[in-house]
Amino acid sequence: MSILVVGSVALDSVETPFGVRDRVLGGSATYFATSASFFTDVNLVAVVGEDFPEEHTRFLSSRNIDLTGLSRVPGETFHWKGRYGYDLNEAQTLETHLNVFESFKPVIPAAYADAQYLILANIDPELQMEVLNQVKSPRVVACDTMNFWISSKPEALKKVISRVDFLIINEGEARQLSGEANLVKAARAIIGLGVKNLIVKRGEYGVLMFNGNSVFAAPAFPLEQVFDPTGAGDTFAGGFMGYLANTGNLSDEGIRQAIIFGSVMASFNVEDFSLERLKTLSYPEIEARYRSFKNMTHFQGVGEL
């Protein structure tokens, strides 16, 4: 089953201890769509400016990402400039130029209106709601957000959250959204808002998934070189939803596998700048790293002792 992604396509300028890249391909929807494209077909709704290089649209098309919903409008593409120190967990934003993204009003092409799998990447929650209202009856909706929306539009955000199956946010955002310092209490409060499953991203420490019945803990893959963490969360979400859309298995077991595939994709993405690593990645490499995750976390149960 194909996935519909709504979010940002950007040109990023990134500085890490390992190098500098200027105006390279970025944006939440870009990372999400490319990662998901390893598992299923993807339809992208986003906006770029006249400066957006043709090579990037060619790359996205080469990944079987349908660009019917990618509008190109007068003006410049969303531009983000950031820096990471040796602690690669947190970006320092140096510049944000919304440009054409400032007046982005996502219009879902008629052909996408019956999308079954929908990801609302990090955009204004009022726009996320407009998208939700344009998609007839999605089977699975996942949603991301950020500290800015949690503080500036909490009510609009909570309405969106009450309608989604998976809220995928980081640890600090979970605490901010719930007002609870303890993560278990934060998770309970957020589930109380109506979302079915909460996935908490913890950077190099992995992911925790909470729902009414169970908790699942997945580590991050210990990497010797993290070149650029930009887009890791979106790449995770892309692998996660891509695998769910591929299998249609929404059981607890299916969701857990999807979380590992998401973690696998994120672990590859941070090995190089921008989407460079995903450009060379093959499915056998993905399966091999999934096996490494299995080896890394396996231990015998009490009954097997």
Next chain:
Amino acid sequence: MSILVVGSVALDSVETPFGVRDRVLGGSATYFATSASFFTDVNLVAVVGEDFPEEHTRFLSSRNIDLTGLSRVPGETFHWKGRYGYDLNEAQTLETHLNVFESFKPVIPAAYADAQYLILANIDPELQMEVLNQVKSPRVVACDTMNFWISSKPEALKKVISRVDFLIINEGEARQLSGEANLVKAARAIIGLGVKNLIVKRGEYGVLMFNGNSVFAAPAFPLEQVFDPTGAGDTFAGGFMGYLANTGNLSDEGIRQAIIFGSVMASFNVEDFSLERLKTLSYPEIEARYRSFKNMTHFQGVGEL
């Protein structure tokens, strides 16, 4: 097989956001021995002063901890005073009074000299080496240390490390000891010092184990209430070594199970102040939480998909 523990027995004064306790039972060897006592017999070598309450020795004896090696000498017991904020990961030390611990020279009773399982809790690495030299041919040695010894006695510490099977330290200590910010590189450098296995404690994020062949990642148990993290690392090490000594299974699988049992013990210990939770803990509760760890981390392998 019994375990020999050498380390500190202390009286702690602790303040957390959830309460205050004055001069309660503490010390690395105390937590270690009590935790290990759920799995095997324990022999304790440590020192206390004349002020050490009889109720504490009665408690330790009640756990089948042999106190032949616990000397009671003139003076006051080692006293630590610390405080935790809402971020319970890091203690702020307010006072440290070494007292009788300052002139502690561990003498291993003759009956313990053929100990097979030895834990060198966090003491001066020169004393750790003296202990190593008094124990004839231990099968398994585990060792802890702290930032103070890494910076003040790095050479003595490295000699100890080259002779142990398990170095159990926290993430910051691993980085400090190796001079590497990246944990995978830090682990390789530390394994290069001659230790067979490195266990990196990451507080609420769990544990990573590195050796020449494999990496194992274990999460921490997500708890709704963490009352007092004091002794969590020693309680982990106690459960870990206690289980190894109980089973004698030093295979990769056996070590992984031991890491989970250690994590189980630590997760209980932080639920109350001092050793209060361990005082009421039962083995069925330990097994039940081991099962919860299994449930929390399980997912199907690629071959099972």
